[in-house]
Amino acid sequence: MAKKTYSIFGAGAAGLYTAWRLLSGTAKSEGGKAKQLTKGDTLELYDWGKYDFSKEHPGSRAAGARVCTWHYQNDKTKSYLELGGMRYSQWDSKAKNANDGKAPGHRVVTTVISELGLDKYSVPFNESTNPLFYLRTKNMYLNDFSSSNPAPYNVDHYGAAAQPDQGFSIVEGLSVTSTTGPQTRIEWDDFYQHGRITAELPETSVFQKGDLLKDIGYWNLMYDQLGSEGFNYSADGNGYTSNVINWNAAVAFEANNEFTPGNQYNTITTGYSGMFSALFDAVVKLSKEKGVEFKYLPNTRLRSIIAKNKVIHYTYATREHPWKEAGASTTDAAWLAMPRHSIDLVARGSRFDQSDALDVLNHQKVALYLEAAIMQPSYKVGMFFDTPWWLTLARYAPQLTGYVVTDSVIAALKKEGFPEKYLKTLQPIIETPYASSSALIDAVQGLIQERLTIKEEEQLLKAAQRYTIGPSVTDTPIRQVVYFGNNAQDQSGEPIYGILASYDDETFTTFWQELELGPNEQRHIPLEEDFQTLQGPRKVPPKMVKMLRKQLAEIHFGPNSDYSYVPEPKESAYMDWSLPPFNAGYHAWAAHYDIADVQQKIRKPSQLIDGADADIFIVGEAYSNDQAWVEGAYCTAESVLNDFFDIEPIIDNRHYPFICRPTK
Numbered sequence: 001m002a003k004k005t006y007s008i009f010g011a012g013a014a015g016l017y018t019a020w021r022l023l024s025g026t027a028k029s030e031g032g033k034a035k036q037l038t039k040g041d042t043l044e045l046y047d048w049g050k051y052d053f054s055k056e057h058p059g060s061r062a063a064g065a066r067v068c069t070w071h072y073q074n075d076k077t078k079s080y081l082e083l084g085g086m087r088y089s090q091w092d093s094k095a096k097n098a099n100d101g102k103a104p105g106h107r108v109v110t111t112v113i114s115e116l117g118l119d120k121y122s123v124p125f126n127e128s129t130n131p132l133f134y135l136r137t138k139n140m141y142l143n144d145f146s147s148s149n150p151a152p153y154n155v156d157h158y159g160a161a162a163q164p165d166q167g168f169s170i171v172e173g174l175s176v177t178s179t180t181g182p183q184t185r186i187e188w189d190d191f192y193q194h195g196r197i198t199a200e201l202p203e204t205s206v207f208q209k210g211d212l213l214k215d216i217g218y219w220n221l222m223y224d225q226l227g228s229e230g231f232n233y234s235a236d237g238n239g240y241t242s243n244v245i246n247w248n249a250a251v252a253f254e255a256n257n258e259f260t261p262g263n264q265y266n267t268i269t270t271g272y273s274g275m276f277s278a279l280f281d282a283v284v285k286l287s288k289e290k291g292v293e294f295k296y297l298p299n300t301r302l303r304s305i306i307a308k309n310k311v312i313h314y315t316y317a318t319r320e321h322p323w324k325e326a327g328a329s330t331t332d333a334a335w336l337a338m339p340r341h342s343i344d345l346v347a348r349g350s351r352f353d354q355s356d357a358l359d360v361l362n363h364q365k366v367a368l369y370l371e372a373a374i375m376q377p378s379y380k381v382g383m384f385f386d387t388p389w390w391l392t393l394a395r396y397a398p399q400l401t402g403y404v405v406t407d408s409v410i411a412a413l414k415k416e417g418f419p420e421k422y423l424k425t426l427q428p429i430i431e432t433p434y435a436s437s438s439a440l441i442d443a444v445q446g447l448i449q450e451r452l453t454i455k456e457e458e459q460l461l462k463a464a465q466r467y468t469i470g471p472s473v474t475d476t477p478i479r480q481v482v483y484f485g486n487n488a489q490d491q492s493g494e495p496i497y498g499i500l501a502s503y504d505d506e507t508f509t510t511f512w513q514e515l516e517l518g519p520n521e522q523r524h525i526p527l528e529e530d531f532q533t534l535q536g537p538r539k540v541p542p543k544m545v546k547m548l549r550k551q552l553a554e555i556h557f558g559p560n561s562d563y564s565y566v567p568e569p570k571e572s573a574y575m576d577w578s579l580p581p582f583n584a585g586y587h588a589w590a591a592h593y594d595i596a597d598v599q600q601k602i603r604k605p606s607q608l609i610d611g612a613d614a615d616i617f618i619v620g621e622a623y624s625n626d627q628a629w630v631e632g633a634y635c636t637a638e639s640v641l642n643d644f645f646d647i648e649p650i651i652d653n654r655h656y657p658f659i660c661r662p663t664k
């Protein structure tokens, strides 16, 4: 049999996952077996960048592409911050209802972490139940919002006494309530295609009962329903501006639900980049075991791609001269494991091919579908300090501990000998967050109608306590502050405390971008050629540090506090995810698209061209059903392997379709 070559372009989440599953997956049929890589076949993995996968494969920055763990002094034993993706929603695969449509969690990421043996590094990474806000120069904690102490917004419909996320619930209530509307992943898929406004709305409302939500921009809908101030309150108070842009309203309903109770967020203590180094190691090992030649080609950019008589022809360029052809080759199947902007660049390079080849990426329908993903720039700045001043000095300190009783807390208490009759009464408060120990104890005592002993109180608090990462939220350009603290693997050294001093997106990224240069400095290269994201975290210049300290001071010490309230950081660095090759931290579905059809077709774009069939695949977060998450990248990759290579699904996916399924 002729030897096969498969080529993956992009060594981020989707590309590494594809390589790993091509080598580790089980074929379902004879046809599938014939497509599997066997002894003597070749697997190529290209990337424009060069990531630090291992001692044998070092690189210019940590692994993971849009995930990038940054350690203090670049020393892996020291504290770290995540300057890209940072956490996942843990799936309890052993739970009774683990495989039904309602069980929460990122099932594929959790499975990968477990199969790579990284479970032992997985730790909780949750949001505070009583976060700190600094909105329109007012410092307040969530639990203090009340009618006598409202947020400083002139909100008429629901009042600034409510939580800012209340705006999301009001808009979602036009079609979905706790008892009506989609509950499972499959039902949500249907909703993305057919969900309509079901509430009766006054004639004054722009949008009306019966309108298809997929054809409405979310910003348009929020403005219509909440008014200008209601919109601003939700937009400012949510922290992520990307959540309130004019994207597909049907998808926004579900995505903005993501912080609902039941979600247990986790990360890995080696840094999230650790998952990608482990995947790379697994690919190297498996290819050796199988006798498949694994060619890793970093610093090499896919420049153009077309198909001729089922053979895929491509050209590539070097990292040094990314637009200039450095060579050409062919392959049997190609994966573009990259986001929209990177694909647009490859399309540009392919456009000038003069032959009568199939130029898949530039076909009008493909180009239209590629535009279905809106690019969302984002920016993160990390700072390391020798003191956790936000806890020890701040007037408004973030509340980083909270309490939640979950099924696993009940199980732990049972083991400790906590009275069984009490445990039976705790059901009504399962998954209810409490910001203080006294609030939890009051709630429990209210249910059991007795006083807990000191020992029982201690047992309860220990089991239910969860450490959180904040975030604190503000309408100033730092937008969100995330507290990592002293998380060094080796706790015996000098303690160093890290925070994300700014986690911002959309237009706020340009606030910081201008501060990258001093007042007497000019840019020497166009932004289109600034590949900072591939080079790694870049040092923050002094004026930007001062601006960050000023804004950190306001949120933690009150309005008009000057920058000197916040100590000078030991080290600071930023990642600007508005830069190429990504031009987006994450993506969002545009309105006026049937996202099931886009997801099904764009993964093999030749499906959109009459009579064409080319084994060029697009995988990754950008065109997934879980945008903004690594889960989306893995799920699209898995769907391609299941449906075009006949590989058994990695998990039971009967109630967990990896990509959106079309429904009537």
Ligand SMILES: Cc1cc2nc3c(=O)[nH]c(=O)nc-3n(C[C@H](O)[C@H](O)[C@H](O)COP(=O)(O)OP(=O)(O)OC[C@H]3O[C@@H](n4cnc5c(N)ncnc54)[C@H](O)[C@@H]3O)c2cc1C
Residues within 6 Å of the ligand: 009, 010, 011, 012, 013, 014, 015, 046, 047, 048, 049, 064, 065, 066, 067, 083, 084, 085, 086, 087, 088, 300, 301, 302, 303, 337, 338, 339, 342, 343, 346, 378, 379, 380, 534, 577, 581, 582, 584, 585, 586, 619, 620, 621, 622, 627, 628, 629, 630, 631, 632, 633
């Ligand atoms: C600030 C931020 C916060 C986030 N938070 C989270 C989070 O908490 N949890 C979570 O799960 N996800 C999070 N995400 C999203 C997550 O990081 C992404 O969804 C995921 O990493 C995307 O993986 P991917 O494989 O689709 O693409 P990428 O990670 O973008 O990988 C694409 C790769 O393709 C390469 N490439 C591009 N063009 C070419 C070319 N022409 N030739 C060869 N190679 C090329 C790039 O160099 C890159 O390595 C966050 C992202 C950001 C930026």
